[in-house]
Amino acid sequence: MGALEQLKERYKWIYAFQSAESLLQWDLETQMPPKAGEYRAYILGKISGFVFSQLVSDEMGKLIEEAEKEAKSEEDKALLRFARIDYDKYKKIPPELWEKFSIETAKAQRAWEEAKEKSDFSVFAPHLSKVLDIVIEMAERLGYEENRYDALLDFFEPGMTTKKLNELIPSLREFLVGAVSKIEKVADVEDVFKKWHFDVEKQRELSKKVLRVMGYDFGAGRMDVSAHPFTTTIGPKDVRVTTRFDVHDLKYSFFSTVHEGGHALYEQGIPDEWRGLPIGDGASMAIHESQSRFWENVIGRSRSFWEFFKPHLEEIFPQFKDVNVDDLWKSANIVERSLIRTEADEVTYNLHIMLRFELEEALVNRKLNVEELPKVWNEKMGEYLGVVPEKDSEGVLQDVHWAHGTFGYFPSYMLGNLYSAQIYFAMRKDLDVDELVRNGQFEKILGWLREKIHSRARTLLPGELIEQVTGEQLDSKYFVNYIKEKYSRIYGVEL
């Protein structure tokens, strides 16, 4: 067997353990007996340490080096390209640092939970400082050209830089801040999704229905409940989504299901035979987010979607018979100055991200102290969103990401939104999206995404992929145009 074949076999062998890890994690979040948590954390640590050690072993390095000489096909060349990127990246982090990171982030997460519960930032601050120190050490080891934060950004969105973000953000922020002001002057929408008490079992039925409509394959997946909805791939033909129900707010479960469904369709579209290989994954976090946001917002919150879906909704919740399509559509698109990112609408969402990006970039470059965070957070909230949290649990303590040490991740959410709009405009050149949605012909839309994005998996860098799919580099004008087009129509106001 040649080195290339050996390398592939090795990756697939390691993936068996990653697959087990995914199931252990999924189980932990959906159904694990409450007392089993301590031991579960122990095993997850051991297995993930083992996987890491296998991926960065010298033997693996040698196999990659040998296989690089053998790769002929485009597919194999892509495989080796990403094998090299990953290996070189992870190899720069010593196992002891990785272990320290695991231990400190686990502690920080517990501290964050307590701090959020008590709304007391001082409980979290010392842990955040420790995590930040480790993250900075990692960034230094990973290396960067201009800005230390780039090393972290690159982890989640290869090729993205602070400079590029700083070019994108100002005009986008100005537009969004202005749009919120204009919309709030005219907005007067009653949220029909909060009008009744919605039975959980019926909500479950509705969630399953919309997943089926989108093209999610229940033969190769499941839908369960977890505190924070997520999507996970256990292995080929096993992509699971979770959701959460609020009896007072039908929107919550519905759009989080559609969102996770978007992630899941991407995962179900990745070629099975590539699973476990460096190419057998999503292209990046932001590309992944573009798929979930596309389904959730571009499709799921469109007027034509509600034209199509209203009869399905009525079948399960007959009270909607007296509600017209416009009210459904408007209720799905209420714009509000709000404190919590995860509950934010499309217009304000990116403002939440910009705030986090600026803060973490400053933290990582030691331009801001951990202790100053709550103050600066609240100032920026006032500036961008016009609302200031009364307590830190609704402000700086709302997200778990920093406790996890995932600095550099937040921009993926914004980039995902921008990508989704750019992909949408490209799709409209090939398909009458509106008409397809109105007729429930989602297989054509999914087919387009499968061909252009899903089936390519991680054979390209995200920047390359978006260029191939849309014909150009990331440009925020598509998102701006999308917001203008949609919200001007909803609220009858020029944005």
Place this chain on the structure above:
Amino acid sequence: MGALEQLKERYKWIYAFQSAESLLQWDLETQMPPKAGEYRAYILGKISGFVFSQLVSDEMGKLIEEAEKEAKSEEDKALLRFARIDYDKYKKIPPELWEKFSIETAKAQRAWEEAKEKSDFSVFAPHLSKVLDIVIEMAERLGYEENRYDALLDFFEPGMTTKKLNELIPSLREFLVGAVSKIEKVADVEDVFKKWHFDVEKQRELSKKVLRVMGYDFGAGRMDVSAHPFTTTIGPKDVRVTTRFDVHDLKYSFFSTVHEGGHALYEQGIPDEWRGLPIGDGASMAIHESQSRFWENVIGRSRSFWEFFKPHLEEIFPQFKDVNVDDLWKSANIVERSLIRTEADEVTYNLHIMLRFELEEALVNRKLNVEELPKVWNEKMGEYLGVVPEKDSEGVLQDVHWAHGTFGYFPSYMLGNLYSAQIYFAMRKDLDVDELVRNGQFEKILGWLREKIHSRARTLLPGELIEQVTGEQLDSKYFVNYIKEKYSRIYGVEL
């Protein structure tokens, strides 16, 4: 760190992977998406191969050797004793043979499924022959003194031999065959557990109720549904049971839940800190079965249990208000000449096992050909049970065990029954069992089992344990007396 500490750490590390394996297997049987099966088989193979390789590594051998010199406490000495037993045993099997065994048994299982479906033994026969060849090679490598079958028996019930079984069986068989004849002459019981249609959700509630009553800790476990009920330990504080519902037969889910609950109470009683170590397990398959059978039969099918449990049953199924305790008790103890082992009552069950023991002992010693199996099976069924299957799916093809290659396992079921009765008589010296059951004071009964059996885990060989618990070696007279006492009372006939 000394060798002993290193060894313990190593075992616990390996156990992390075994724990993942258990979860993957549990998931497969309870909830995995249907299309995920092929890949799941692949990962399970890889992870179990890895675990095996770790357990028999030379490094492990050296650690055990070094640690043997360090062990001082009783606990550590027991640990090293069983570490040595396991290591020497598994080391005798070359990894290639182990892999061949995995592959051939996986194929044999698929063939068995098809054969059972079609009731065509010829589909299964060639696979069974291959599996048998491997099993015989394993037995030869494992070694034995008198009978090749002893090598396999010892795998599941260390210390047990063909000779000992052949001493036990004849008189027991004679008694049981006679008992069935006497009972059937007078039996005339209407099965009240089959009288109504039993809603699945209510059955689920009933199953959970009886588990709680027994003392099963739902904070450290779950109950789910699978085609074949089982109990599995994912790790400390995570012992899960499954059951299965039949709307026409309440007995099915009820007693299978109590049975699995018995296994689970044993597992929940094993000290957490021993998990992963050679002592952190049940003492043997038969001792495990003694616990499940004790709860299912000795407790769950006793008159005093139904005196206590009737009001609980009525709360969920009010139709039982018109049924008296005696009818519940009799219905729980119907004796029948039947074809299927898993559905057999206490009186006939061991006859099914004796038949299997004789056949597999003959197969392993090449005294019987695979092709002759259906004929001999049917002859023995006529002789011991007085019924002959009309098709092989209800005869020789009913059990999956031989497809799994687990020759030597069946006797554990019978031994479990015998142990359970012997344990019961020992318990009666200390406790008024009947009175405790009548009052629902199961914590006293569980406390006794915890102290005498569960907390000792696998620090003793099964024969040693039973001697410590009951004061003597295994003796079938306790089982015989138990059957005489109970069934003479139920059917008013001298047995």
